[in-house]
Amino acid sequence: MTNYKYKVKLTPGPGKKGKACKTALALFMGDKTASGRERDLLRAVKEQDLAKNLPGKVKVSAPHITKVKK
Numbered sequence: 001m002t003n004y005k006y007k008v009k010l011t012p013g014p015g016k017k018g019k020a021c022k023t024a025l026a027l028f029m030g031d032k033t034a035s036g037r038e039r040d041l042l043r044a045v046k047e048q049d050l051a052k053n054l055p056g057k058v059k060v061s062a063p064h065i066t067k068v069k070k
Helices: 016-031 036-044 045-054 065-069
Strands: 008-015 058-061
Touching: 008 016, 008 045, 016 036, 016 045, 036 065
Parallel strands: none
Antiparallel strands: 008 058
């Protein structure tokens, strides 16, 4: 897992799946090292498809996530 560029930690918590997906995508899109091609690929992924693959209620954890939530 340490070799992946984009990663977030999902733990059981009070959040909803859709909001967790939006937060993770916003965090990935805000990355300054992301190339234009990577941003296009992230935009192409639909949030509904991501939400289907997540477990029930989750909490998203990542470095600098407070900047994204504001």
